Amino acid sequence: MKKFIDSSENVAPTTSSSKSSGSAGMTRREFAGAATGMIAGLLGSSAGAFAAEPPGNRGQAISQRILLKGGVVLTFDANISDFEKADVLIEGKKIVAVEPNISANATVIDASKMIVLPGFIDSHHHCYQGALRNIQTNGLLEDYSRDIVGEATPFYRAEDAYVGELISAVRALDAGITTIMDISQVSHSPEHSDACIKGLMDSGIRAVFAYARGAGPKAQYPQDIERLQKQYFSSADQLLTLALGTQLIQEQWAVARKAGVRIFTHVVGRPAGETILSWGRSGLMRADNVYIHATGVSAELMKMIADTGGGLSIASPIEMTMRHGMPPLQRALDYGIRPSLSSDVETTMAADMFTQMRSVFTLQRAMINERAINGEKNLPPLLTARDVIGFATVEGAKVTGLEPKVGTLTPGKEADIVMLRTDLPNVLPFNNAYGAIVAHMDTSNVDTVIVAGKVMKRNGKLVGFDMDRIAGMADRSRNYIVGKVGWPRSVLDTSRPGR
Numbered sequence: 001m002k003k004f005i006d007s008s009e010n011v012a013p014t015t016s017s018s019k020s021s022g023s024a025g026m027t028r029r030e031f032a033g034a035a036t037g038m039i040a041g042l043l044g045s046s047a048g049a050f051a052a053e054p055p056g057n058r059g060q061a062i063s064q065r066i067l068l069k070g071g072v073v074l075t076f077d078a079n080i081s082d083f084e085k086a087d088v089l090i091e092g093k094k095i096v097a098v099e100p101n102i103s104a105n106a107t108v109i110d111a112s113k114m115i116v117l118p119g120f121i122d123s124h125h126h127c128y129q130g131a132l133r134n135i136q137t138n139g140l141l142e143d144y145s146r147d148i149v150g151e152a153t154p155f156y157r158a159e160d161a162y163v164g165e166l167i168s169a170v171r172a173l174d175a176g177i178t179t180i181m182d183i184s185q186v187s188h189s190p191e192h193s194d195a196c197i198k199g200l201m202d203s204g205i206r207a208v209f210a211y212a213r214g215a216g217p218k219a220q221y222p223q224d225i226e227r228l229q230k231q232y233f234s235s236a237d238q239l240l241t242l243a244l245g246t247q248l249i250q251e252q253w254a255v256a257r258k259a260g261v262r263i264f265t266h267v268v269g270r271p272a273g274e275t276i277l278s279w280g281r282s283g284l285m286r287a288d289n290v291y292i293h294a295t296g297v298s299a300e301l302m303k304m305i306a307d308t309g310g311g312l313s314i315a316s317p318i319e320m321t322m323r324h325g326m327p328p329l330q331r332a333l334d335y336g337i338r339p340s341l342s343s344d345v346e347t348t349m350a351a352d353m354f355t356q357m358r359s360v361f362t363l364q365r366a367m368i369n370e371r372a373i374n375g376e377k378n379l380p381p382l383l384t385a386r387d388v389i390g391f392a393t394v395e396g397a398k399v400t401g402l403e404p405k406v407g408t409l410t411p412g413k414e415a416d417i418v419m420l421r422t423d424l425p426n427v428l429p430f431n432n433a434y435g436a437i438v439a440h441m442d443t444s445n446v447d448t449v450i451v452a453g454k455v456m457k458r459n460g461k462l463v464g465f466d467m468d469r470i471a472g473m474a475d476r477s478r479n480y481i482v483g484k485v486g487w488p489r490s491v492l493d494t495s496r497p498g499r
C-alpha cells in the first residue's frame, strides 16, 4: 500500500487528558476517545495503537504535500473558475495551488474519475441527538417538542451528549460534510457542554459550537460561555469556533456580543419574526446574526435581514415535513440573500447535503414552475444545480463566519475538500458535474474527505475510526435514554404519536 501521509504526524502521546468520569454504560476509555487512530487504517497499522490519543484539535499542520491530480475541479471561487481538469496542491493544512498540470514533489491522489469541490457545510445541526436518529420520522414539530425536547433530552448524561456529537460528526464526515454548526440544547451542566465539545473534537470535523441552553439545577447557560471561551477557544487557529445558540431573548444576544461570537437563533412562524423585526428597528439585528428556518417571515423582515447583513440557515426537508412552514427560499432570493443549508434534527431526517440540495432545488423550481403554469410572467430565475451547490458550500462558510478559511478551493484557504466519484452506476456516463452532484449523486459517491489537509475518508471508507466501538457506544446510549423515557424498543412499533 502506498504510503500516504507521514505516520509521525499522527502518532499520539500516550496519556489521556480526559476529565470525564467513566460512568454507567460506558467505560472511561470509550468516553476518552472513540475516534482513534485517524490515519491508522490507511497505514495498515492497528487502530488500537491510537487508543490513548487525547481529545484535541486534529487539524494540526502536516508537513507533507498532497496533490489531487486530474479531477474536475469546482472551486466556487468567483475569481478563479471551475476546471474541466485541474490539480489541487495541498501543503500542510492549506491549499497552495489550483490549476492544470501542477508538478510538485507530493503524494499524488488520482482524481481523474472524481469531482473535486469544497467540503459541504451543514449550517445547523443538533448533534447531541445522534443516538436518537430516525426515531421520529413521522413527527411534527409539536411531537418533537414533546418527545425529544421535553421527555428525552432532560435524561441526557454528559456521555450521552458526547456520543451523540461524535456519531453525528462521524456521519457528517462520511457524507462529505467538513464543517458542521452544532447547536445542541443539552447544556444541563458545564460537564455536558464540555462533553459536546469533546465529541466534536474527537471526530476531527471542523465545527462551530453554538453553545446552547440546557435544563435543570446545574445549568449554567449562558454565563458559562466565559469559561468555555477561555478553556477551548482561545486560539483562532483551530478546527472549533465558538458561537451562541439563543432563544428570542435579548439578553442572550447581548451575552454573545460581549463575547464577540456569532448568534444563531431559531425563528419559526410570523410572531417570532415580528419580535425579531421589532428588535431590528432598535438596531439589534446585525451581521453577526444567523436566522434558522425563518419560516413565515414577512417581506419587511427579510429586507431587514438583507440590509443588516444577517445570514439564513434553511433546513428545507425538516421545515416541510415537520410543519415549520414553507422554507422561505424565494423570499430570501427576492432580497438577494443566498441561503445556507442545514440538516437540523436527525430524529426525523437524513443529515447529508445531497438530501438538502435536492430538496431546495426541487422546491424552488416547483414553486416557480407552478406560477409559470398559472400564467404569471416575469418570474424570478429558476435555481440551477450550481446555485444549490454554492448554498451547501460557500454560503455555509459565510453564515458560520468561516469564509476566510473554507468554503471555496482558493489558494491560501485551509484544505477542506471532498472528492466525489463519477464512475459509479448512478452517474455513468459522466455528463455534467453540477447536475450529477445535485440530481443524481448520493453519499455513496463520497470517495475522499479532507479536513484542514487531513484525510478523514479515503476510497469510500472513513479512516481510522473504530466503528464497532462507536456503534456500541451509540447502542448503549440509545438504550439508556429510550429506557428512561419508556419508549417501545421495537423497530416496527409506530404506535406512539409521531413515530
Ligand SMILES: [Zn+2]
Residues within 6 Å of the ligand: 124, 126, 266, 292, 344, 345
Ligand atoms: Zn434547529
